[in-house]
Amino acid sequence: DGGITQSPKYLFRKEGQNVTLSCEQNLNHDAMYWYRQDPGQGLRLIYYSQIVNDFQKGDIAEGYSVSREKKESFPLTVTSAQKNPTAFYLCASSTGSVQPQHFGDGTRLSIL
Amino acid sequence: KQEVTQIPAALSVPEGENLVLNCSFTDSAIYNLQWFRQDPGKGLTSLLLIQSSQREQTSGRLNASLDKSSGRSTLYIAASQPGDSATYLCAVRIDRGSTLGRLYFGRGTQLTVWP
Numbered sequence: 001d002g003g004i005t006q007s008p009k010y011l012f013r014k015e016g017q018n019v020t021l022s023c024e025q026n027l028n029h030d031a032m033y034w035y036r037q038d039p040g041q042g043l044r045l046i047y048y049s050q051i052v053n054d055f056q057k058g059d060i061a062e063g064y065s066v067s068r069e070k071k072e073s074f075p076l077t078v079t080s081a082q083k084n085p086t087a088f089y090l091c092a093s094s095t096g097s098v099q100p101q102h103f104g105d106g107t108r109l110s111i112l
Numbered sequence: 113k114q115e116v117t118q119i120p121a122a123l124s125v126p127e128g129e130n131l132v133l134n135c136s137f138t139d140s141a142i143y144n145l146q147w148f149r150q151d152p153g154k155g156l157t158s159l160l161l162i163q164s165s166q167r168e169q170t171s172g173r174l175n176a177s178l179d180k181s182s183g184r185s186t187l188y189i190a191a192s193q194p195g196d197s198a199t200y201l202c203a204v205r206i207d208r209g210s211t212l213g214r215l216y217f218g219r220g221t222q223l224t225v226w227p
Contacts, residue, residue: 033214033215040219042116090156101215108153
């Protein structure tokens with residue numbers, strides 16, 4: 001079945017450590033997105049990519065980095081510069097403006 | 113900047129009731145609007161997508177309407193069931209320059225349907 005796979009489901013970060021969240025899709029979608037969700041909040045856009053080797057900052061990009069070397073993969077790195085990384089992270093993809101965005105099941109990141 | 117507001121923040125109803133969830137947005141120049149469902153600890157599931165040229169979309173017991181000029185959308189759920197309990201999120205998509213393809217989300221309405 002086609003879909004979006006996020007891994008791991010749970011992740012713990014130590015002080016000063018960078019961690020990478022994986023997002024893979026087999027939907028052949030051009031666009032991919034990373035969102036952060038905090039309790040009681042809507043989703044906030046971190047980064048998005050319309051095509052391979054190109055990406056744009058969203059509303060809360062500071063302390064995060066991404067790469068888009070392959071169409072199906074859009075990993076997110078939470079760097080040590082992100083002082084409040086505890087949140088639920090969601091990856092999404094879409095093809096064209098008239099189609100809905102599809103979401104993965106998320107990664108919950110916590111601080112040790 | 114596009115702001116999306118959802119009212120109410122939480123709703124608790126007995127099984128069988130018809131209910132309406134509201135979504136409003138500040139910039140009417142949207143491309144489309146999407147309603148999602150989110151179960152606890154899970155990702156989002158797309159329920160309905162309405163293009164800016166459309167007035168409504170229906171899927172089973174769900175009906176979503178869009179009034180672009182007034183910046184409003186409603187999600188109508190008929191004959192609610194306990195399995196409808198979830199958080200419902202509204203998102204609008206704008207296509208303007210560097211913001212091509214991105215969504216703006218509301219904070220959601222947390223729905224509880226009790227037996």
